[in-house]
Amino acid sequence: MTFALPRCTGRLVGAAAALAMLAVPALAQDAAPPTPDKGDTAYMMLCTVLVLLMTVPGLALFYGGLVRTKNMLSMCMQVFATMCLVMLLWVTYGYSMAFTNGGALNDFVGGFSKAFLAGVDSSTLAGTFSNGVYIPEYVFICFQMTFAAITPALILGAVAERMKFSAVMLFMALWVTFIYFPMAHMVWYWGGPDAFGNAAKAVAAAADGEAKIAAQAALDGVLADAGLLFKWGAFDFAGGTVVHINAGIAGLVACLVLGKRIGYGKEAMPPHSLVMCMIGAALLWVGWFGFNVGSNLEANGWIGVVMINTFVATAAAAISWMVVEWLAKGKPSLLGLVSGVIAGLVAITPACGFAGVFGSIILGLVAGIVCFVFCSAVKHAFGYDDSLDVFGIHGVGGIIGALATGLLINPDFGGSGIPDYLSKPGELTTAPYDMIFQVTAQAKAVGFTILFSGLGTLVLLLLVKLVVGLRPSEEKEREGLDITDHGERAYNY
DSSP states (O other): OOOOOOOOOGGGTTTTOOOBSSOOOOOOOSSSOOOOOHHHHHHHHHHHHHHHHIIIIIIHHHHHHHSOGGGHHHHHHHHHHHHHHHHHHIIIIIHHHHHSOOGGGTTTOOOSTTGGGTTOOTTOEEEOSSTTOEEEHHHHHHHHHHHHHHHHHHHGGGGTTSSOHHHHHHHHHHHIIIIIHHHHHHHHOOOOHHHHHHHHHHHHHOOSHHHHHHHHHHHHHHHHSSOHHHHHTOOBSSOIIIIIIHHHHHHHHHHHHHOOOTTTTTSOOOOSOHHHHHHHHHHHHHHHHHHHHGGGOSOSTTHHHHHHHHHHHHHHHHHHHHHHHHHHHSSOOHHHHHHHHHHHHHHHTTTTTTSOHHHHHHHHHHHHHHHHHIIIIIHHHHTOOOTTOHIIIIIHHHHHHHHHHHHHTOGGGTOOOEEESSSSTTSOEEEOOOHHHHHHHHHHHHHHHHHHHHHHHHHHHHHHHHHTOSSOOHHHHHHOHHHHHHSOOSOOO
16 A cells, blocks of 8 residues: 655655655666556556546536526537647656656756756656555656646636637646646645665665765755745645635636636526536546546555545535535536535545545535535626626635545544655555644645735736737627637537
């Protein structure tokens, strides 16, 4: 049972306390590097395709079904085009910014040593969370690329039906560059279990004082070579901070900057196809197993824990949303049920590799209720037009999941406990659980993500507004973005 979450002893505070869902790719240091297991490689390729499925067709159909007919094609176009754009940026410089050492800025962002995938070929390897276990670096790059692609696409739901296509493309290029890539680095960049273990072994093997000092300095250097939130000790198994809080806060800021849709609160704006929405939500749930289970990076026994947690938390959130809506409005709705599904998937994402089964159920029940309240009462009270409830589901659900992770990892609550890569290098041991430290670390990570994403998104939106503008004219918005932006319709009767 192995999964990544180094927790160092004593002096390292957080440098080794985060299961950064993905270990930084580390080239094998031995003269004869390990051979990746074919099963792990095939497993990760399958998970990568499943995450792609989440974006297209999953997210495109889910969002597309929720907008009005005149904007259906535009919604699909924005999701699809965003995905393609980010994939190209990822291999050009995004991967390097996320998963290499950034020198003086290493706490916040990586460098450009692997820009244009320099130094990457069919023989280079990426470390997993088990000592001595690697996958091909290209596979790791592809898996991470799908995360980078879906995250900005989530934002589109908050500004649906009122952001012109040119603004979408420019904003997405800027947002992933200045927000997503740095966030991925800050949460998920670390040296990997072999770097930790080898440095610890060198300290133990040092024969004299000078050698020990040198070895200890080397270990300190390895531990310090990590992103800021990782060093704080924040846990994020599969993207609660990097993906969901990040996108949810960006969506909230974006919908406030753009303002409300024309006719919002005065005209009926029902989803044009709840059946399509349900199909999209179902595809998201299926693809989410690639998202969560694939974040283990290898096909060992621990993936069963991640899988069942993803099942039960999602089901619990769907039921709790449905029931509370039933009580509040007198009838259960399909839209409420599928919204609960997404809320549960979001909430369990950071905790799926750490929580126990019944802790996951409780998390899902809470997430369904709280996200319902935000998507109905809170949004209505404040009057903001978050078109498809990106903040209410992804932002709020991500915050709930990230904070809960600090509690649910507790073995007393059925959690996994915190693996320790240093005490017995090469062996899996569990470090003592410190609730105050861990909950504080999670809260710091959540607060930082909110501020970083919120302020950064605001600046970028104002820049885009200055350069190309954000919204179409009132006439074009009323006609619908399908025709005005793309000259075609989703449906021709």
